[in-house]
Amino acid sequence: MSHWVLIAEDDEHIARLIDFKLRKSGYETELARNGQEAVSRLAIRPWSLLVLDVMMPLVDGWTVLKRAREMDGLARVPVLMLTAKSLQGDHSVEGLVESRSTQVMRKPFDPAELSQRVASMIEGAPKRQGDTAS
Amino acid sequence: MRKGYGVCPPPPSCLVKNLTIGRRPVLCDSGQVGGQFNLQYLNNRLSPGNLGIQLVIAGVCFVALSLVRLGLGSVSAVDLRHGAALRAATGVGMILLFGFMLYRLYVSIIKPIERLSLTIQDYRNGNFGARARISGRNEIGYLEASFNDLAETTSNLVNELRALDLLKSEFLSTVSHELRTPLTSIGGYARLLRDGDAGPLNETQAEFLGIIETNVARLSGLINDLLDVEKLESGRMQVDYRPQELRSVLKECVETLGVLASRKGLKLDLVFSSDCANGLGPVLGDRDQLLRIFVNLISNAIKYTPSGWVRVEASQSPLGVTVRVRDTGVGLSAEERERLFRKFYRAKSGLTSGEGGSGLGLVITRGLVEAHQGGIEVESEPGQGTVFTVTFPRAVDRADQNFRQLERPRSKLEGRPSSDNGFRILIADPETDKRILIKRALLQKGFLVDDVPTGRQLIRRMEQEDYNLVLVELGLSDISGLEALQAIRRNPRWAGLPVFMMLDEAANPPPRAILASCGADQLVGKYRGIGGVVDAVISHFQQLETNRSEAGP
Numbered sequence: 001m002s003h004w005v006l007i008a009e010d011d012e013h014i015a016r017l018i019d020f021k022l023r024k025s026g027y028e029t030e031l032a033r034n035g036q037e038a039v040s041r042l043a044i045r046p047w048s049l050l051v052l053d054v055m056m057p058l059v060d061g062w063t064v065l066k067r068a069r070e071m072d073g074l075a076r077v078p079v080l081m082l083t084a085k086s087l088q089g090d091h092s093v094e095g096l097v098e099s100r101s102t103q104v105m106r107k108p109f110d111p112a113e114l115s116q117r118v119a120s121m122i123e124g125a126p127k128r129q130g131d132t133a134s
Numbered sequence: 135m136r137k138g139y140g141v142c143p144p145p146p147s148c149l150v151k152n153l154t155i156g157r158r159p160v161l162c163d164s165g166q167v168g169g170q171f172n173l174q175y176l177n178n179r180l181s182p183g184n185l186g187i188q189l190v191i192a193g194v195c196f197v198a199l200s201l202v203r204l205g206l207g208s209v210s211a212v213d214l215r216h217g218a219a220l221r222a223a224t225g226v227g228m229i230l231l232f233g234f235m236l237y238r239l240y241v242s243i244i245k246p247i248e249r250l251s252l253t254i255q256d257y258r259n260g261n262f263g264a265r266a267r268i269s270g271r272n273e274i275g276y277l278e279a280s281f282n283d284l285a286e287t288t289s290n291l292v293n294e295l296r297a298l299d300l301l302k303s304e305f306l307s308t309v310s311h312e313l314r315t316p317l318t319s320i321g322g323y324a325r326l327l328r329d330g331d332a333g334p335l336n337e338t339q340a341e342f343l344g345i346i347e348t349n350v351a352r353l354s355g356l357i358n359d360l361l362d363v364e365k366l367e368s369g370r371m372q373v374d375y376r377p378q379e380l381r382s383v384l385k386e387c388v389e390t391l392g393v394l395a396s397r398k399g400l401k402l403d404l405v406f407s408s409d410c411a412n413g414l415g416p417v418l419g420d421r422d423q424l425l426r427i428f429v430n431l432i433s434n435a436i437k438y439t440p441s442g443w444v445r446v447e448a449s450q451s452p453l454g455v456t457v458r459v460r461d462t463g464v465g466l467s468a469e470e471r472e473r474l475f476r477k478f479y480r481a482k483s484g485l486t487s488g489e490g491g492s493g494l495g496l497v498i499t500r501g502l503v504e505a506h507q508g509g510i511e512v513e514s515e516p517g518q519g520t521v522f523t524v525t526f527p528r529a530v531d532r533a534d535q536n537f538r539q540l541e542r543p544r545s546k547l548e549g550r551p552s553s554d555n556g557f558r559i560l561i562a563d564p565e566t567d568k569r570i571l572i573k574r575a576l577l578q579k580g581f582l583v584d585d586v587p588t589g590r591q592l593i594r595r596m597e598q599e600d601y602n603l604v605l606v607e608l609g610l611s612d613i614s615g616l617e618a619l620q621a622i623r624r625n626p627r628w629a630g631l632p633v634f635m636m637l638d639e640a641a642n643p644p645p646r647a648i649l650a651s652c653g654a655d656q657l658v659g660k661y662r663g664i665g666g667v668v669d670a671v672i673s674h675f676q677q678l679e680t681n682r683s684e685a686g687p
Contacts (some may be wrong), residue, residue, distance in 0.1 A: 013319040017326065024331055055311060083306065108318040108354055111325055126396035 002097035003122055004028045008038035008064060010056045011084065012025075014107075017049060021111040022118060028100065035059025037068050047077055048122050051114075065102065069127040076101055078121035083107065140495045192235045199228050221253050246625070249444040252282060259575050260665035262289040293457040299368065310357050316356075321350035348404045359494040360527070366501030373505050377416035377529050378424055380455055381406065384446055387428040395436050400444055407449035414448050415455050418504040418529040427506075430499045431459040431522050438520070439463030450528065453623055459522045466514040474512060475500050509650045525650045557675055558600065562592035562618065563607040563636065572605070589613035593621055596628065603671060605658075607636045616652055623653040632674060634658055636667060 003025045004073040007017040012033075019029050030045070032038035038050075050068060052061035062079055084107040086127040103121065106116060202224055246269035254656035256264040265285060266278035309625065326332055328343040337345070365371040388404045395402035406414065417424070418516055428446070433446040442462030449456050466474065475496050503510045507527055514520035559581050565570040568589065571582045584599070586592050589610040604622070622628045634656045635649060649657055658670045 011319070012323065014315065017319060017322040020324065022330065036144070058164050084311040108321045109351065111322050111331075112329055123438045 002026070002028050004030065005049045005051060006030055006032065006038065006041060007049050007051045008032040008035060008046075008056060008061065009051070009053040010034050011032065011053070014053075014082075016109060021096070021115050022051075025115045026118065027118070035064050038064045042068055042071060042074060045062060046073060048117065048125070050074075050077060050079045050116070050119055051061070052079060052081050052109050054081055054085070076126055078104055078125045080121060086089065139659045140161055163404070187602050192238070194306075194351075196228070196235070198226055199231065229668050242270060242272065243274060246270070246278065250274075250278055254281065255571065255574075255608060257285055257666070258571075259668065262292060282665070292637070294573060295540070303364060303368060303370075306361060310361055314354070314557070317350055318356055320353075321347060323598045324350065353593040356494075360496060362498050363494055364500065365507065371501070371505060373423060374420045375418050376420070378419050378421050379416055380414040380424065380448065380457070380526075381410065382459065383421065383424050384428060384448060387425060387432055388446060389434065390664055391432050393431065394446060395435065398436060398439075398443065400436060400439055402432070403443065403445045405447045407447070410448055414450055415526070416525040416529045417455055418505065419526070423502050424506070427499050428457070428459070429526065433460035434495060435459050435463060435520065435522075437459075442519075452629075453528055455525045455526045455528055456649055460519065461521075462519040465516045465518045465520055466512070467516050471512055471514055475510075497556060507650060507656065527650045527653060527655065555675075558584070559603045559605065559671065560592065560595060560599075561588070561602045561605045562589060562615075563612060564588065564607075564609070564611045565607075572667055575665075579672060581671070583629055585657065587611075589615070589618040589621075596622070603674065604631060604633045605636055605667065606633060616649075619652045619654055632656075634667075634670060634674075667686065 005022055006031055007018050007022070009014060009018060009031070010033055013038040015033070019031055024028050027048075032042065034040055038052065038056075038126050039059055046093075050064075052064050054061040056064075061083075065079055065081065068077065068079065079102045081102065081104045083104060101121075102119065106119065205367040249269070250266050253264050253266045262285070265282045267276050268278050268282075281452050310474045324343045326485045327335065328340055328347065360369070384404055388402055392402050432444060432446060437460045440463065443463045444459070444463075447458040447460060469614050500510050503526075505525055509525050512520060513523070559576055561569055561572055561576075561583065563572070563585070567584045569587065573585050576583045582596060584601075586595050589606075591606070592606065592610075606618055610618060613621075619633055619635065622631065622633055631657045633653065636658055637655045656670055657676075660669050
């Protein structure tokens with residue numbers, strides 16, 4: 001069974017970069033160009049992982065993350081947050097990145113490292129109900 | 135309208151306008167500067183000469199009565215009975231008049247001045263909202279209105295600067311984000327190509343892509359450095375203070391950088407003096423940032439050393455930990471030494487060697503060292519190599535010791551400032567005014583405060599009593615503040631006692647390394663008003679309370 005990854009990133013070139021690398025690594029991907037689009041796509045598929053840019057127009061990455069966590073199917077889905085800003089001292093997100101299923105990656109990032117991180121997060125994620133072993 | 139004053143000052147709203155920079159709106163509402171604070175209003179409505187006139191009238195009455203009395207004296211021989219009655223009456227009248235004058239003097243001059251000076255003190259202590267109440271239509275009233283005006287202007291300026299500072303930080307943060315986004319694309323696609331994700335490459339193409347990647351890393355490092363400098367300067371750098379054993383920190387640095395050194399054919403050694411057998415330190419600080427300090431210094435030494443060796447030497451005394459990074463590199467001229475810690479400065483020899491660098495490394499290093507209450511110094515001659523010496527105060531289990539020393543009631547530093555919080559502080563300052571000012575401010579915050587004017591009295595008082603904190607002015611008159619500090623630190627009884635050194639305005643601060651090696655805990659400047667001293671004391675005790683509540687239930 002192939003894994004579906006939702007990529008929410010407003011920068012066209014970075015989105016294409018992630019998309020390219022993850023497809024190359026064998027994942028099925030779908031792109032959302034802003035937070036609102038990402039939220040509207042949360043329910044359409046049983047996502048194996050979400051890649052969310054923090055700074056997006058309309059709805060930011062943290063909000064998308066909160067929405068996903070409120071949904072039954074995505075409460076424990078691995079989420080990789082991408083950010084160009086340091087999170088040091090940002091108390092509003094401290095609670096959100098504590099859990100193992102939410103990780104943060106700083107920009108600029110190495111695409112190979114991103115793909116490795118995605119792989120290890122999907123591997124370590126708790127199996128969803130109804131999933132068959134791949 | 136009276137023209138009692140040579141220059142009619144512009145109303146506060148004008149002053150405020152003059153201060154705004156460009157067309158940005160004034161952040162502080164100048165509308166609240168109306169009515170009673172307005173000088174123009176005073177000039178129009180009040181009579182500034184009132185007080186003088188009152189006094190002149192009172193004086194004339196006094197003189198007239200005296201004259202009457204003198205006149206009566208001359209006729210007293212004629213009619214003794216009437217004379218006696220009149221004399222008694224004028225005597226009583228004079229006493230009453232005198233008493234009345236004294237009362238007027240108190241009410242119209244002394245009382246308002248007293249009130250005004252209290253208000254000014256309040257303002258100096260950092261309450262920028264403090265304003266004087268206008269007491270009357272006279273010179274004092276004018277003085278009070280003038281103070282209000284100045285206070286308003288200054289607080290507007292402070293607000294303005296704070297807003298600007300905030301804008302600067304926001305700007306840097308936004309710019310860094312805007313720079314990192316294209317950098318992510320450039321570096322990311324270069325990496326994809328070099329990894330062969332888009333097809334096979336020839337050797338030259340791979341080499342060129344490697345060059346792109348190196349420069350992306352450099353640019354990215356520069357952005358991080360810029361943000362760090364900003365954080366250090368604004369005091370927003372977060373340091374997680376915990377006792378750290380420095381030996382493992384230094385070992386880790388040397389291991390990491392060994393590769394870099396050997397690639398250049400340099401020998402990189404780590405030497406501990408014999409007193410480090412049981413560990414180095416501990417030093418109170420953040421492990422990551424301590425690592426960064428030494429990685430910066432060692433990689434800098436490697437960068438500027440074409441051949442020979444780089445040696446890291448560590449030693450300690452009961453009070454301080456000293457680490458020297460010594461190299462046989464190109465060295466520095468006197469001019470270069472002086473500019474070394476300035477932003478964006480890079481030694482010439484480095485510029486021509488083709489080595490990269492933002493010129494921010496040492497600024498960050500020094501900032502981080504100072505954030506750990508330490509000091510950094512450089513010794514070097516051109517062609518003779520360079521030695522960087524970093525000194526940190528050695529951490530003593532202060533929190534614990536302090537709370538064992540004095541059994542004190544449970545207290546909160548916030549909330550009830552008027553009630554006493556049980557902490558005892560001793561101030562040593564030769565200047566009575568400032569000493570009393572600091573004492574009063576600390577008393578207000580609920581501390582128990584004693585004060586002495588000289589260094590010898592300081593030591594004597596400390597021998598007699600137990601204190602939780604000592605504030606020592608560096609410029610004591612009998613023995614210097616540093617000598618007093620050394621005397622304190624020589625006595626094991628006070629090993630864990632926090633000592634804050636105060637520095638008066640316009641004085642040259644001694645190198646932090648010396649302060650640190652003498653065992654000073656903090657250097658607080660008095661030149662920004664005594665508010666800084668009070669804040670330092672409060673945050674020290676708040677830290678203690680936090681540590682204590684974290685340590686145990």
